[in-house]
Amino acid sequence: MRVSRNLIASAVTVLLAGGLAACGGSSSSSSSGGGSNSSTSSSAQAIPLKPGENPVGQQLTGKTKGGTLTVLSNGDFEHLDSGQAYYALDYQIIQATDRPLFSYPPNSVSTVRADLATTVPTTANGGITDGGKTVTVHIRTGVHYSPPVNREVTAQDVAFALERGANPNVGNAYWPAYFGAASPAPLLGSTSSKYQGGPLPGITTPNKTTIVFKMTKPGAPLLIDALSLPLSAPLPPEFVGPLDKKSPTTYGTQFLVATGPYMVQADKTGKIAGIGYQPGKSETLVRNPNWDPKTDFRPAYLNQIKVKVGGDSTVIGQQVLKGSDSIQLDTVDNSIVKQAYQQDPSQITFTSGSGDHYMAMNTQHGVFKNVNIRRAMWAALDREAIVKARGGALVAEPGTHFIYPGVAGYDQAGGAKGPPVDFNKSVTGNATAAAKYMKAAGYPSGKYTGNQTIQVVLSNAGNGPAIAQIVSSAMTSIGLKPKVSLVDQSTMYSKYCGVPKQQIDACPTVGWIRDFADPLSVLYATFYGPSIVPTNNSNWSQANIPAVNTAMVKAALVADPAAHVQAWANVDKMLVNEAVAVPEDFDNEPQIESKDVAGVNQLWNEGQWDFAFTSLKNG
């Protein structure tokens, strides 16, 4: 459940164009071009991709070893601690340095495989028992921590890593949603408001290689998905525990250890600050000397990865396209996307299913309490214009519902066209349908005639001002009187859209990125009523519809995969019918690389680079 981070521009807005989620990757060895690159999506790119631009089928093995990859990024990392990381940029590092119990291979968007675990638990192999309430995971032997810890990883380390997610000094963002009180299937003992990390009845370790999870409800599939998140990567308590006593923990900012093929360069004590990591300047990944390739499916071709932070995105883009041994880590400027698409197709990829944007409408306050006004707003909004504002058909396609391409349930929920309701039919705006719903809302003229002003808050970054105009125009067309405030993205979330008491009517530039393939990770935090909190709220529409809430809880616990997906697709249809928000666009993330780089995208993770699979063509 991650929200993409835009780079916020104020004084130098023009220089630092904001984009949605950072993501993507590329492989010069990518296979066929054209069409959607999502294995579960039937949507098609509006503009056909050229050979090499589609990362599906990219070559993962048998590539050249060695060399140093230069990674250019104008944004810095937020958290390098696997217990805190919750941002696409951070995940790219964590995926190379840490080993969670399960992982998505870069070419898969929907199927996890065992990573630190020996197998993915199923009922058949005895990993899922007690009707889906108990999950037993066996971990590999021979996995060792990087210096200075050096010792072998144990199941107790995994338990410690997970439990520290509830430690306020760590404050893992998704602990409550997948393991704690807010989860549809919480771990035993985790629902207590007093629980703040430490041993948990729901996690036991009968021996050094076995960890058992007990839930209050049968949520095994959801738990296994959640254990693919970085929080399940083991950490040594003797090293991390003392650091966690500080608030906030200094693990991740000052010290770090690794279990993956790479580690952040550190001194003998494991200190990274000022050595392998200089905030706002650079980060250096080197090989983890204790990593044993026999225990891992990652090839780890590169010898070193040097991340340089800062600079203008248009300059970075040119440096990558014209230079050597380099990739861009975060949002690619639209001008660079266009140039690469036209002139350097082997150096750019587009990954669909990399998130969505929508206009949240306040269902608890103001005019948007009325479902028919929400439907009218949906009908009136020109989603095609928003796609253009975001950079055009290469990087976005019109949103038609809430489960986006690449997430299980997308097709069942309506695919590219979305549910066949009249207010959703035309992505360029439908004045007739809008008028119809305004009349149904009690305005015979088809336009709002009340006195309320609509408070609209959106991001001032990049395309925000253009989107503000499109939204204002749609509102005005149905008689609404918008009052638009453009603020920086973090302010938009933390002071306005994420604070229900501010009573903001509409937030047109909010967006969401899944945590894993389960559609729960797209709809639960964003539209589940009980998930509304007074601060840092992610249910921006404040949707709290009893029938939808009930359907979500039921869907979350459906064990049969097909029925599970269908249940969530039905939830999606309910949300569309309630018009809790207006979907604006589904995102396709572009990523660029130098000619001599054979980059690999993590298709499950917005197409982010996978450093453990990326290589240099000449080594």
Place this chain on the structure above:
Amino acid sequence: MTTYIIRRILWGILLIILVSALTFVFFNVFPSADPAILRAGRNSSPATIAHIRHNLGLDKPVYTQFWIYMKNILLHFNFGYSYYSGASVLGLIKDRLPATLSLTVGAAVFWLLAGIPVGIISAVRRGTLLDRAAMSGALFFVSMPVFWLGLVMLFLFANDIGRFHVFPGAGTYVGLTNDPVKWFTSLIMPWIVLAATSAAIYSRLLRGSLIEAMGEDYIRTARAKGLTERRVIWRHGVRSAITPVVTILGLDIGALLGGAVITETVFDIPGIGRLNYDAIVHSDFPIVQGTVLLAALFIIVANIIVDISYAYLDPRVRYS
């Protein structure tokens, strides 16, 4: 003179406290992101956010936060720690200052070397083709935004993305002590870009000032005494006319030492400006406060130096 300097220093300290207070007020009153939420990460629970807010001292009354902050600065010279990285603000500033210092001093040398001769020549050759060409050029450079000029320079002359591979491009800055040659070459383009506008302004300013000075009675007297024209211009004309240039030079250097955000961003130079910009984006208040105080300090010191230099430049100026 000593009394004057002491008085100016005391006023400077008072001004820094005021700037500090104003920055604090702006940060707390005007809309900005909640640092506790940013630190916690999106989707964090309210309990986690409250915990972080408490630990950062953000749950204390604003005046208490300010008092603690000022006390730490004044008594312990402690500017606090980054909300994000936990790094010492003073340490970060020390780390970034050499880059900004290199950029500013070098650019100042460039713009003085270009601006002063052009201004003098234009004034002395007033109305000639040379004057008109110089002033047109100055107008051209004054009109060009720094970010645009920076990008144009990179796309033309950077040795990685430029059409002509002449100078090292963005992101090539290294410290002076690490590699003096690379340090120098990596800063040539940023210096030119940063100096272009200032050189143009200085030349126009000096031209106007010198034209006015050359019409003064004491210039006529100097000529009547039989001094050479060169001596008249340099010893009597320029010395008097340069006073406003010195004034603006002090302010410019002071301001740039506080961070040349755009130039540092375009050329990817890890200086104070970029540190400040990143801190603003992340609502990392201790860093914002530290860098703003630093900028204020530089401007105040630069002003004091300018005032003192007046006395040496212009015999008519005497402080008591």
